[in-house]
Amino acid sequence: MKYLKAKILLLCFQSLFVSIAFAEEFEIKHADSLEAEKEKINIKGSVVINYKDSVIEAPECIIESNSKGEPEKAIFTGRAKLKLKDRILEGDKITVSIKDKVIIAEGNTLSKLKDKKNNDIEISADFQELHWSGEDANAKGNLKTIYQDTEVNSDEAKIIYKNKRPEQAVFLGKLKQANLEQPTSITFANEFTFDIDSKNIQGRGDVKSTIWPNQKLPREKQDPVHLNSEDLYIDQGSGIITAKSGIEKVNVDYQDTKGESREAYLIRDNKDGKPEKILFIGNANVSQIDKQITSEEVVFNFKDKKLTSNTKTNIRPKTIIFKK
Numbered sequence: 472m473k474y475l476k477a478k479i480l481l482l483c484f485q486s487l488f489v490s491i492a493f494a495e496e497f498e499i500k501h502a503d504s505l506e507a508e509k510e511k512i513n514i515k516g517s518v519v520i521n522y523k524d525s526v527i528e529a530p531e532c533i534i535e536s537n538s539k540g541e542p543e544k545a546i547f548t549g550r551a552k553l554k555l556k557d558r559i560l561e562g563d564k565i566t567v568s569i570k571d572k573v574i575i576a577e578g579n580t581l582s583k584l585k586d587k588k589n590n591d592i593e594i595s596a597d598f599q600e601l602h603w604s605g606e607d608a609n610a611k612g613n614l615k616t617i618y619q620d621t622e623v624n625s626d627e628a629k630i631i632y633k634n635k636r637p638e639q640a641v642f643l644g645k646l647k648q649a650n651l652e653q654p655t656s657i658t659f660a661n662e663f664t665f666d667i668d669s670k671n672i673q674g675r676g677d678v679k680s681t682i683w684p685n686q687k688l689p690r691e692k693q694d695p696v697h698l699n700s701e702d703l704y705i706d707q708g709s710g711i712i713t714a715k716s717g718i719e720k721v722n723v724d725y726q727d728t729k730g731e732s733r734e735a736y737l738i739r740d741n742k743d744g745k746p747e748k749i750l751f752i753g754n755a756n757v758s759q760i761d762k763q764i765t766s767e768e769v770v771f772n773f774k775d776k777k778l779t780s781n782t783k784t785n786i787r788p789k790t791i792i793f794k795k
Contacts, residue, residue: 510536518547526554529565544568551576557585559635560601572603584608586618586667587636593617594628606633616640620710621670623663625649640665648677655690656682656712658703675704682712684725684737684773687745696737696749697724710739723749728771728778746773 474588503516512534522525528762530549536542544566547553551565553574563578575601576582584592592784594613597612610616618640625642626649632638642649642663651658651672661676674680680703682696700714700721714721720731733753739746749771753758757769757778766780 484530499665510538511549511786512536525556527565528552528565542569543735555603555687556751557605558601559583560599562599574601574603575599576601580610580611582608584637585628590619592630592637592640592667594630596628603706605632607631608637614642617666618665619670621651621653621665623649623651623665625663637667639667655686656680656705668705670706672705676701678703678714680712680714684739684746686710686739694726694773697721698735698737700735709741710744712737720754721751723751725771726748726776727760728757728776729759730769730771732753732756732769748772 503716506513514532521705529547529551547565560582562576562580579755596610596614600609611627612645627643658680660674661720664673701716704713732751732755734749751769
């Protein structure tokens with residue numbers, strides 16, 4: 472009887488995966504029972520499906536077919552786990568669409584993807600969607616993404632693939648802003664684009680960032696720069712942070728220096744990671760306790776905390792006000 476059940480199950484799953492060309496060999500096991508109906512097969516117990524480089528494990532599985540007897544999807548429940556060559560996916564429920572070759576995980580989901588250097592990208596969410604062919608992946612609901620020293624909390628995310636490897640991650644804040652944290656910055660924005668190869672970051676929409684300018688010092692040993700803008704770009708290679716705004720100006724606050732302008736650049740020494748200056752460009756207005764400079768370009772130097780303005784590059788003359 473057990474041999475007969477196993478034989479029936481094997482035939483069912485051969486039919487189930489016949490349309491998936493990459494599955495050449497597989498092994499199926501179930502612990503307790505198998506019940507076959509006209510358009511449904513119920514399998515209970517420790518269900519394990521091995522085929523080529525993929526494995527699915529779950530306490531229960533239901534295979535649903537159409538009126539012609541052709542399998543359409545397999546539903547794994549009771550905390551299921553799916554393992555592919557470069558991905559692992561867990562969830563309270565995993566649904567495999569045979570026709571569309573799409574995998575949907577629901578409830579307490581956790582996935583691990585690999586970048587080109589085999590570093591883990593870990594995503595936890597209420598809902599995740601993957602493709603057998605290694606195409607784009609989607610996630611939403613209580614979403615947290617961890618990649619090396621970067622952690623992102625967002626409402627939705629899309630992992631964009633190229634040559635079957637993740638290339639970019641787009642994070643969206645729908646109900647609340649997305650939050651991206653790295654060792655030297657914490658940033659809130661409506662949307663982030665994270666380039667996985669370069670680690671560069673683009674933040675868009677009502678950006679609010681707290682930046683610890685010295686990359687070599689711990690946070691508690693330095694004062695942060697507070698920056699508000701419409702767009703923010705963090706270049707990991709050069710260490711330069713670029714902020715731009717449209718109607719509203721970029722606002723920068725560091726110790727007793729407060730400034731606003733159309734654009735602002737925080738520039739670091741590329742070798743030692745120490746901050747060099749903040750460059751305010753475009754209708755800039757920068758003040759300290761004892762002075763204020765209004766100009767097309769104002770430079771704040773971290774070393775001596777001085778403000779300077781180069782009138783040769785200015786469209787209009789600078790205005791310097793010494794406060795009493």
